[in-house]
Each structure stands twice: as C-alpha cells, then as structure tokens.
Amino acid sequence: MKTWKPRLAGLLAGLMLVSMLPTAALAAEPPPDKDVPEISEIGVRIGDDYVKAEPQQPQIAPMSMMPLEVERYDLDMTGYLPEELKSVEISTVLKGLEGSYEPTTNPEDVAVWAKWGYYDEDGDYVSENDDFYMVDDSLTLDLSSYSQYSRRVYLELIVGTADQLNLNNTRYIVDVELSSYDDLLTATAADAEGVPIDVYDTYLSENNRYGNIYQIGVDKNDWTSGEQASLTLALSTEFSGLTATAYEGYYESLEEIPADAVDITSQLMGTGYLEDYSYQSHYEGMPQVTLVLSRGEKLAFVLPLILYFYEDGLSISYSSDLYADQESGSSRRSVTDTTDYDYQEHNYPYYTITLDPEYPADGIYYYELTMYNPADPTVQNNGIAYVDKAVVGYYATADAIPEDAANIKAQLFSDAYTTGGYGADFSGGITFTIVDINGEIYWVGLRTVENQGEEELPPAPTPDSADTYFRMETAESSDEGTSTLAYVMPYDADSYYYNGYQTVLLLNRNNESRDVYAVSSDTVTPVFYTGNQVEMFAGHNGSSGVKQISGETPVDFISGEAIPYSAAAENGTDLKNYWVTFLTQQSGPKLFVNATNDESRYVVVDGEEIPQREVFLTDEYNNHHDVFFANIGDRDITGLYVRLENAQNVALDPYWTIGETTTLSAFTTTEQKNSYGELANVAKIRLVPATDENGNVLAGTVSGTLVIGYTGGGTEPVEEVRISLTGVAGAPKITTETVVDGVQYVPYSSLIQTNNMYESDAVTFELTGGELPEGVIVKPNGEVYGVPTEYGEFTFTVTAVYRGDETLSDSKEFTLTILDNTNENVENATDTGYELLDRVPDTMDSYTDQVFRSNGEYGQFVDFWLDGEKLVEGEDYISEEGSTKITIQAQTFRNAGRGTHTLAAEFRTGGSENLDSQLKRTAQNYSSTVSSGSGSSGSSGNNSSDTTYPVTVSQPNFGTITVTPKNASKGDTVTITVQPEQGYQLESLKVTDNQGNAVELTEKNGAYTFVMPSGKVDIQGTFTPIEPPDGRTPFTDVHRSDWFADAVAFVYEEGLMAGTSVNSFSPNAATTRGMIVTILYQMEGRPESSDTYFADVPINQYYAQAASWAAEQGIVSGYGDGKFGPDDPITREQIVMILMQYIQYRQMDTSAHSDLSQFVDRDAIDQCALDAMAWANAEGLMNGKGSGVLDPKGPATRAEVAAILTQLCTLIQRADEG
DSSP: OOTHHHHHHTHHHHTTTGGGSOOOOOOOOOOTTSOOOOOSOOEEEETTEEEEOEEEOOOSOOSSOOOOEEEEEEEEOTTOOHHHHTSEESHHHHHTOOSSSOOOOOGGGEEEEEEESEEOTTSOEEOOOOOOEEOOTTOEEOOOOSSTTOOEEEEEEEESOSOTTOTTOEEEEEEEEOOOGGGSEEEEEEETTSOEEOEEEEEEEEETTTEEEEEEEEETTTOOTTOEEEEEEEEOTTSTTEEEEEEESOOSSGGGSOTTOOBOHHIIIIIOEEEEOOOOGGGTTSOEEEEEEEETTEEEEEEEEEEEEEEEOOEEEOOOOOEEOOTTSSSOEEOEEEEEEEOTTTTSOEEEEEEOTTOOTTSOEEEOOEEEBTTBOSOOGGGGGGEEEEEESOOSSGGGSOTTSOOOHHHHTSOTTTTOSEEEOOTTOEEEEEEETTSOEEEEEEEEEOOOSOSOOOOOOOTTSOOSSEEEEEEEEOOTTEEEEEEEOOGGGOGGGTTTEEEEEEEEEETTTOOEEOOOOSEEEEEEEEOTTEEEEESSSGGGSOEEOTTTOOEEOOTTOEEEEEEEETTSOEEEEEEEEEEEOBSSOOEEETTOSOGGGEEEETTEEEEEEEEEESGGGTTOEEEEEEEOBSSOBOSEEEEEEEEESOEEOSSSSOOSOOOBOOOOOOSOSSSSSOOTTEEEEEEEOOBOTTSOBOOEEEEEEEEEEEOTTSSSOSEEEEEEEEEEESOOOBOOOOOOOEETTSOEEEEOOBOOOSOTTSEEEEEEEEOOOTTEEEOTTSEEEEOOSSOEEEEEEEEEEETTEEEEEEEEEEEEEEEOOOHHHHHHTSOTTOOEEEOOOSEESSOOOEEEEESSOGGGEEEEEETTEEOOBTTTEEEEETTEEEEEOHHHHHHHOSEEEEEEEEEETTOTTOTTSOEEEEEEEEEEOSOTTOOSSSOOOOOOSOOEEEEEEEOOTTEEEEEEOSEEETTOEEEEEEEEOTTEEEEEEEEEETTSOBOOOEEETTEEEEEOOSSOEEEEEEEEEOOOOOTTSSOTTOOTTSTTHHHHHHHHHTTSOOOSSSSOOOTTSBOBHHHHHHHHHHHTTOOOOOSOSOTTSOTTSTTHHHHHHHHHTTSOOTTSSSOOOTTSBOBHHHHHHHHHHHHHHTTOOOOOOOOGGGSTTGGGSOGGGHHHHHHHHHTTSSOOOSTTOOOTTSBOBHHHHHHHHHHHHHHHHHHHHO
C-alpha cells in the first residue's frame, strides 16, 4: 500500500469537517514514577483470521481532552463485510500486549474505546465522538459503518485505566480501512440469444421503502425495456475468501429463507439468469434474489437484491449556472446565487434562478448544456457531436419543430464561461428543446429573478459545534516586555458553550527570559472572530451597548470575572448574549468550574445561593451534558472528587468523571505537548441519562445537585462548587406503531402515545408531514380525530414536542386506511355496547321525521353526523334519553337528497365535558330514492336540479392527489392536482364513474380536469421514482453524466473529500486556501510545526499548524504582508503554485512543462505562477476550460479540486512505484 493512500484517506473524517475539531493545546509531561502499559502489537481477530495493524504516523486529532502519549496504526480490514465487522473480538488486541513488558490478559489494560468517522444507523455521519465504551472480558468492537459507501472508520483505545486524569495512560489511534460493499459484485449481461450486452455502470442503492436495488446501466442499443436478458454476477476479487449461494426471492436473514427456496447459484453466478429486468411500478414483480455469503463455514452476510436494468445512453447534464460578461473583458463570471428546481409543473427540468446581488433579472446572461455518451466518457466541446439540433421554445416532438426554427446547438453546447453559451434575457422564462443524434428529445427551462435579499448572516449556533456568531480567540495584556499566551476552552468541552459561556486561560511570557507567569495588568485587549454581518457590543443590551473591535477595544481584567458581550446583526437585530471569562494563574491550587461565575443564574437551594444549569440529555444535545473545569493555580489540586446528590433521571458518565486519579495538574502553560489532547490542568464532567435495572434509558425531568471539589489530601473540602441541575432527559419517544382503520363518514379516533414521564400536558402533538383525509386532524393530545369525508390510504407524519421545544421531539410516519362507506363497513364501525336499537329505514321513499336510537348512554352523547357534516341540534335533529334517542327532522333528509347516505352518532366515555376521553360510535347507511322536493310533510319545496355527488380519491403512495370541488353536480368541471413526493413522478391517473367506466381526462400544464357525470366518481393514481443520480456516492448533486462524476467518486471512495452534507457535494462551491494546505499537511502525517507564521491564522484554528508547516517547508509564503488568507477561495493559479512547491518538497520531478501560448488568457497568469502553471498543465493537473481559456484567476471549485486531487494521486503513486 502506498503511503499517500492512507494519509490522504484520513481526510474523510478530517478535512470537510475539520473546522469542528477541538482546539489542541499543551499538557504537562506525565509523572515518571508509574509504569505505562504499552502494546507491542495490535490487531483484531475475525473468526479464525488474525489481522495485524501496522504503525503509522499521526494524522487526525483524537476526540478526547487527555494529553497522552499517542501511537497511530493502520488496520487493513478490506475484504470483510459489515456483518463480520459488527462484532470483532478484542482478545487479539490483548494478545498484542507482549514484547518488552510482561504480557497481561487483564482487559482493564485496554480500558475504554471509542469510534468515529462512520455512518450511524440513521445514516448520519459521525465525524467525532468521545463517548467511550468500557472494556470487559466479553466486549467486542463494532467496526462497521452503516453505509455501503464507507471505506474506513477510526478507533481510539485508551490503554491503562478508565480514568480521564491518569496521565500515564496511552492513546492508540487506529485507522481502519474497510471495503465498500457497493463494490462487492461485478455484472455481465447478454440478450436472450446470448449476444453480449455492454454494461456501463452498476451501483447498489439502499431504498428505505423497497430495499436494496442493484441498478445496472446497459447500452440501450443492446437492450430495451421489456426484453429479457441473461445476467451473471461475480464476487469482486477485493472480497477474497467468500463463497456465494443465490436464491430466488427477497429475504433479509437466513431464517427467512424457506426450505424450498429455489437455488439459482449456477445461473446467477455462472451461466446466466434469464429474466426481464425492466423497471416496474414500485419495483413490484421485478426479479428478486438473495445472496448468502459465507467465509468458510461461517455466515458472513445476507444480501437481498432487486435487480434492475436501465437503458444507459446519451444524456444531458442540466446546469443552473448562468454567466455574465465582465467589463474587463476577461472570462465571464457565474451570477447564479440560488436555484429553485421545479419538475412537476412543467414535466421537465425548469430552473428559477435568483441572481447574485446587483445583477438585474432582465440582463443578458449565457447558458450552456453538455451532452454525455457513456460509451465515450471523454467529453469534448460539450458533447456537441452527439446533438442534432437545439431550438428555443417547447416542442413535444422533434417533428413539431418548425423547419425555419434557428438551430442554436453551436451556442447552447459551448463554453458559457468564456465566449460561448447561448446569451439571452431569461427574465420572461425560456425553454429549450434539444434533439440528440438518435432522435431522443429533451427540454430544459430557465427564468431569472433579481436578488431581493442582503448578504446573509451565518446560521444560528447549534449544540456541540463552534459558535457561528462570535468566538473569543485570545487577549493581549498591557504588561510591558511580555507576550500573552492563551488557551481557549474547546466548544465541545462544555455544553454551556452553546449557551454563550466562553473561557480563555491567559499567561504572560517574558520576551527576554521566556519565563511564564500570571497576567498582572488591569486591562486586556480581546481578539475575537465574528461571523459575516455580526457586530459585538459590551453588555447584554445588544446594539445599544458600546461596539467592540477585535484587537482594539480593551476591557477591564479581573481573573475569573465574567464579561458580558452581545452579538447583533448590522441591521441592529439582537442575536445572542455571551459571557467571556478570562483566567490567569493564581497562587496555590485553585478550582474553576465554567459558567458558575454568572450570578444572574443563581438559585436558592436549602437556603444557599448556588449556580443552576439547564441540562438537556436529548438527541439534539448528543444525549449528554459536559461541564468544563480547570485548576488555574500554580500547584496541583489533590483529592479531587465529584458526586451527584438527589439526582433524578441523570447520572455521571463512567469515564468522564473522577476515578482513581484525583490529582489535577498545576496551570503552568498554555502550550501543547504534542498535536493531540488538551492541557493537563483541564478536564470535564459528563452527565448522561440515568437507566433502570435493565439498562433502559429513563426519560423525564432532570433534577439534583452536581458537586465538584477537592480535599487537598485531607478529609474536609478545601473548595467545593455546587450546581443545581434542571432540565429534561430524553425527548419523548412515540411508542405507537400503527393507527386503526376507519370508515368514510363515520367518526374516527386513534390515539398516538409516547413514553411520557413528564407532566400530563408537557408533550403536544402536531401533523408535520403527509396528509390526513379531509375532516381528520391531529389533536394536541395525540388523538387522530375527525369524520373522514374521503377514503383511501393516507400517509402522514406526527411529531411529539416537549414544551414547544422542537429540539426535544420525536416524529413517526403512519399510514391511515379509510374504507369506503359500504353498508357492511359502516355497520361494522358501530362499537360494542352502542348497537342500534331503532334504525332509520334502509330505503327511504318519502321524507318524514325518523328515529335513530343507540344503546349508548345519553350522558356520553356528543354529536350527530350526516355524510361527514355535523348536524345542528334543535334544527336538524332532537336528542333525548332512552338510551340515546335521536329524532331526525324530515327537512334534514330532504336537504341530503337522493343516493346513499351515512348517519353516525358520536359518543365520548367521559361525555361532552371530556372530549379527550375514548370515542365510541353508532352508524348506519340509508338510501333515498326520492328527490329533495318530495315528501309527506306537506311542504311544497322546489324540486332541486343541483344534486351533488362525491368525488373520492384513493390516495397512492409517494405522492398526494387533491380535487376541487370534493362534491360536484352533473356537468361541473372538477380539477385534479397531483403532487409527487421528492424523487417521484406521476405514472398514471384514472377517473371512473359509479359504474366502473372511465371518465375522460383533460391535461394542460400539469393540471387535470374532467366533467362530472351523474353519480359519484373515484380517482386513482400511481407515482414512480425518478431515475436517481450517480450511485457511486451518496450525493444527489453529482450525476453520472457530470464531467466531474468520476473524480468525485474517486476522491470520495479514497477518502480524500467528503460531502458538504450527507447527500450534497456542492461541486460548484469554492475551496479555501486553508483547506488545501490542510490536505497536504494530512498527507504528510501532521508533522510537528512551530507557532503560526501568519497574523491572520489564529493558533486555535484547524488550519493553523498546516499553514505553519507549509510555510516552514517553503510550500506557501502567503500574500507578502504577513497574511495567508486561509478563508479566501483559492484561485486556479494559486493552487498549482502550492502543489508544485509541495511536489518539490517531496523531491519529485517538476521538469515537465507545456507551452501555455495555446491559451488566449496566458497573459492573465501572474509572472510568479507561469512556471507552476506550465508544469501543472503538462502533468494534467490543470487543463483549460474550453475555447482556449485557462482562467488562472478563477476560483478552484470543489469539482475542479476533486479532479486535481485525482491526478495528483496518480503522479505520487507513479513516483512511488518508481
């Protein structure tokens, strides 16, 4: 394995999330008088296999605060499957305790472990993790990651004792390389006659609704949907030692496979499995197989698959980028700020583009498209060779395009960034119709709108992350002849950092003697970071306070006194309050506990005023609460202790507490011992949810007192801090799994419940997704209630919220089935004990008063309903006892008119005074054959010709169908609106009358209408998935046809770059200078470096050491004014200059040069960058953008950086292979 590969691969957990890493600082040396357990060899056992880990240089900072000795290892676990990795025996790790130390089999020598850099069961990426697991004899390590794309995880072992203050412990960081089971299989195919079918691509997608979809892209000239094909799968050579057995059917475990399951191994894994692999609606009826994978005689993995061919061929890469000319005459610039994508309204991609500020909507902008051919992955000239014509306007077919329509393919399929592209005013909306050389037709539309907003504020701060508005970085004292040294409390060291409490430890260093001592000046000048458009003010009065300028505004300095600040937007809007505490060295031992010096948060407990903390042990807060404390004295604290008193629903974490080691080192330095850990005089206490005797987490109100103190070796406290705790543990969890079925026009109730241990009204419920049938709501108490006026299946999401705090909530999706109001369904809806004693006639041929009498108690009667409409007592009916007698007025029947109708009485077991009590009902249908003008009541009312009929919808999955109106008369126009869920599209829509005959539909611009017949109608529809993006990565903004797709797949698979979120890569976003040097620094194993070289690189930023190292090695030199510009977007010429100097640092050849005169903008290259650009172009690192343009001053986008890194890795590997 080449050395660059594991080092670069470490960026998956570090680079894109590196700004979230805690600031590293120095720690004192460990006491020399204790033996340090040391591992001479480390590895793991899987079954009968032993895999040895190899030592490697450090690269990613660990996630704990301990300043421990660190050893780094690589562990190659490629070729193993997720199920095998979920339970890896730790005994092999203990076996490694051999060599110069006496071997031990005591599991406590490997005391605790943690894992990060993986995807959890919810699909979320865990970038850092200091939730340590205690080791015992039976414990195994879970090295798996819940994503088929995962290629590594990181493991931290603490060797010694499960004691955070034990400086004799040793830390082992293990970089575990995995295999992606997306690469488990290879596929070949042939048609039914045995003629080979070209397979262009395969990928495995995990669909929460349908399961595992194995998608196989084939040449559409070789195979067409509806044809049978023979498929052969083979195990990748990467997964050696596995054997596979294939069965027909989809089974998720070995136990599910029936004894008579058909074994198709010889076909699917051999001669070929002949089936129709065409897509079917909802994947129903498609070939399903299950692979049982074994290693030796042990089960390794059960992989069920739905097998799916899709026709791969020419395709268009749709862009939302518009470009504008610049006055300088240089390359154009992208002016797209945000994009709103709409497919449903137009049935083709349509972009509403909000332009950058100062660009008018009706300006002239340039747009380009690219045609891709999977059989020719090298795209040239925007793929224009595969385009027949492109015209302005929407044309449904190629034949509909007028002969005199201008063919604009030369403009539309050219580089809009330079001098090409189709230029137009898009403010009125323009649609393009494109025809490829095979006659296939495509459409895309664009419309521009002006940017109405100002430059945005940063997003609001979130728990366990760096503050986005304000971060204190250091402070300069006014003591003469000194430099001020600072240590900033990391954001993840105290949960009250999120509440605004920031702490900085300060020391002075004599510029001549280099002695370190306490700050003695009366003032300090804070240096801090503020987010975009954020200003800082003294006090908590927002913008009415005195504005504070970083590095300029002094403040009074009293060690340990909280200084109030407030952040406000430039428009004066208050954002957040802060309390900043500056601390310096004190005489003797001295305990400081963060956020206990704000007397506004004090409460009286047992007659004593003490600080109070709000503790939220919920998912939003990572189910823990940390409390930072420090020794700020010049002597060690001894006899340290912590305890909880009168605790309810809260406990101390078994690791982040005070264990056998009760000494906290003196405060003598702010400088780091190595690249890992914090200071020896700082630590934290972690509070976690309490559990019952079975290990179940308790949820409810948090209370109690946290006590931190020390005895100094005596029996009585020398110093003690008591903190009152309040808050909640655990968000409410919805425990209801399903809701009951209902019947149209019959009162409905189904109660959704939680594990609520709070006050009875503490949790409220609301509908947060999907749709309920008309007439049904979610009540705040969790009751799904109402009288449904439509039938079908309705999928909806309910959220339970604690005290209105959205961070303390739980959501669950349900499917409600409402049955049609047939006579049988309505009769069955009547509850036991509420049977009908007197019925309204089943068939009514005249309108007279009628009695409806239920066996239900009259005191429980609430309301009476007719066809889902609540009737008015005293007007429509009269109720009285006996049991419950309801006399329905003749006029009520007359108003209802002809047809079948549903009557229903609603009861509540607690009566009308308690509408939250259990619902009961009595119901029946009746039919009327008489018009609304007839009857025997003597009334001579008019004979109505406006009889209305119901329009019912059978709601499909993956979208909703709504109608207007829901009841209509014969001849009325009814409008149907369809709304697919994201990722789906309408497949079919059908309207039938009450005789089952189809009703003609008219479609226009995505809306459907029909003319109402005489009688009720039913509407049914289905939705089908839209073809997914490139399946090699989880990024929805990277498609197979994108020019950068292969590069993004490579850097993602190799761990060079992660996404900007779980599902986004943001290919057009800029890359910063700080990120580039961090890549190179990580590649070199994070070597030691001195203090920062640059004035604009604070020592506590993630790129600080990388920038210093790069400057020391001559890789970067900054802007020449003492500044580096770490947050500036890196330009294309800057990145090649840095990379050339990095390659020279690696003592590799940089003699290759190309002639740059081929580029029309050669003169735009800075003189100092010419040599690097010529080298980079010769080595394929930096190519032109088309039309002879190199764009040296343009920003290097994330897509471009992915391509550059791919080629850089090739160069390094080639050099390593020599």
